[in-house]
Amino acid sequence: QKEVEQDPGPLSVPEGAIVSLNCTYSNSAFQYFMWYRQYSRKGPELLMYTYSSGNKEDGRFTAQVDKSSKYISLFIRDSQPSDSAxxxxxxxxDKLIFGTGTRLQVFP
Amino acid sequence: DTAVSQTPKYLVTQMGNDKSIKCEQNLGHDTMYWYKQDSKKFLKIMFSYNNKELIINETVPNRFSPKSPDKAHLNLHINSLELGDSAVYFCASSFSSYEQYFGPGTRLTVT
Incomplete structure (x- = not known):
């Protein structure tokens, strides 16, 4: 079992939709939870991070952590084609453990 | 004003060859990393250096040898390349382990 599991997608939604991306993890020692975004043929870039349970909002993006169920989510409101990644x-x-990634496509 | 740069961007080579990838960061970070991303987009850490000192060495074949001449540079040398080494290799740097800045990647194809 991988330490971090993600549905690989692809997830295809129309512009303006609310997107929910999810992740489960197995190691309770994890403290920080991050979402990185990776455009095609580019390096990943940090989108958001959170240290504790609960929600953290940044513009159209909300990260949600539930440590009791070892589940994290990223919600994207009013999704745009530029969110396709x-x-x-x-x-x-002591190091970053990544999930396998979910490919999102937002079509106009 | 590139933050983390890598050269080359593409590398096509034959099995058995030796090749190097170079990485430089101008962010003043103390820690640098090498990651491998396979064809399924799974990103896995290989090595980490802090102030030129190796601090993370995952279970990577010893054909892979990182070298950090100073804290702004981290190079990766690969001996006796194999087909399974084909992947995208990313360099990254950071102050903290969770906020890492990645380079554009080096796409290695071994034929």
């Missing part, structure tokens, strides 16, 4: 959840102990 692979979204990688990640957690850390």
């Amino acid at each position: 692979t979204y990688l959840c990640a957690h850390n102990t």
